[in-house]
Amino acid sequence: MKAIVQDRYGSPDVLTFSDVDEPVPAANEVLVRVRASSVNAYDWHLMRGDPALARLASPAVFGLRAPKRRIRGRDVAGIVEAVGANVTQWKPGDEVYCDVGDANGAFAEYVCAPENLVATKPANLTFEQAAAVPIAANTALIGLRDVANVQIGQRLLINGATGGVGTYAVQLGKAFGAHVTAVCRTRNVELVRSLGADHVVDYTHEDFAKTRQRYDIVLDLVGNRSLTTLRSVATPEAAVVLSGGGTSKGGSLVGPMGLFLWAKLSARFVPQRLLEITVAPSGESLAELRELIEAGRVTPAIDRQYSLSEVPDAIRYVENEHARAKVVISV
Template structure:
């Protein structure tokens, strides 16, 4: 099968479109013919091996998984002996941590897949599994957002932020989005009640007035964010700062958060995506109700996946970037 793969860490220049073996599946796995794959900062991290601390998990000297990509939407072509939830022909979305998704086929654990929401195209569905799941966990588990609260989303125009604004609004909160000048109207279209243009004003302009702040940008010090938070408010940190350099990049803030919380009435929490079917099924309900719709900035064909990652690395995409892989029924399924 065709796939975007690499043998060494580096920039997008190390990626090649080449023929690789189609992945085999275990008893609890599903083989998916990939129609579209999401592009997120985690793809950049696995490609570059930065920040360097991630190499403990992804490979010390070279990537353990050579094919890039993690999120997918596609059609089931085969299931393992222990899989009962899916059958060939089912349309699914989810993640494939073992085989990569910038490829014509991917092997994915059944527990990381869910039925694709009928309302979405494959391209839209591929935008959901990592970014929207992270946003859901920021709003629900990290911030415990509920009706009547004031919520700020920093990085509101990005992949996670575009979902976080919508999910917070669906929870009944009054939402302020933070973004650059050119994306103010876009963030309002997500449902934000107010928008702060960070090129003109800082996030603490209104003083300690937010019950929950979800920071996805990763570039502001904790002290500044806490100034915008109510005395018993919650600061949720997710993503951001992957390219900040050093051993852990911008993720040091997430590690510091629990220790800072020990000495203040404010709660500081770091969030990472769990990538489970349960969250995908919850999101499907929000999507089918019309409360959440993926925002796609650009799509790229599989051969141009390196350009998709270059565009992501430039920063500030408006919504999600997606790689399209194939269309039509599989003609060579095992």
């Protein structure tokens, strides 16, 4: 089968479109014929081994000179091709979607996934749209519902509202009854309005930190503002939630991890709750998201579509902060 393979850390130039063996599902896995995937910040961080500290902090994923697994990609939408001996939930022909997690392997014609991470594809989405959901939408869901515990009527600020996670956070914030303020650049204002944002701050003309508005939840998805700045727009009882993936600077020691570490050190000395989103792949979360999607309350927003052989170009586009919404891969 064809796949996007990596044997050393580096720029998108280290990725090759190669022939590899088709995977064989283990007893609790399903083999999925990949119809589409999508690009996430996770992919370029792993591709570059950036930040360098992650190579020590996550040794099961990051090797010293190359990722532990050669094939990149986590988001999958496709059709079950075969199932392992112990699989009972799925059968060949089922249309599914999932995040395969640290196993990676989604930028390929076939991928294996544990059966508990797989969910039925939303019936009203194409494979490309469905592939845009797993990591980004699950991150927004966990961040708002479980970490921030968003409540009806709360004021929610989203810094980075038109990234992959941000577009879902705007919609989920509205679905949960919050008043949503979205921060984005000029060209994305109409996009976030179409997603349901109550108020939009165009950061090329206005600094959200210099207004008098205060928020019950501050969700930072960029990592480009200091913790002091984020706290300055939060009420004393607010949740400041961090999930900024940053943008590629060609290599860093700590990257966005620096903001997370500073938040951990500061947490006991400030009134706000300083929180970090930790997300694990979940078939249950994808089932919940499917219900919201099929009910018309959440819709994937897609910026560009690339073919499997064009994954290096797709990642280059995402890591340089040109993308808005999701970038998908058609297989």
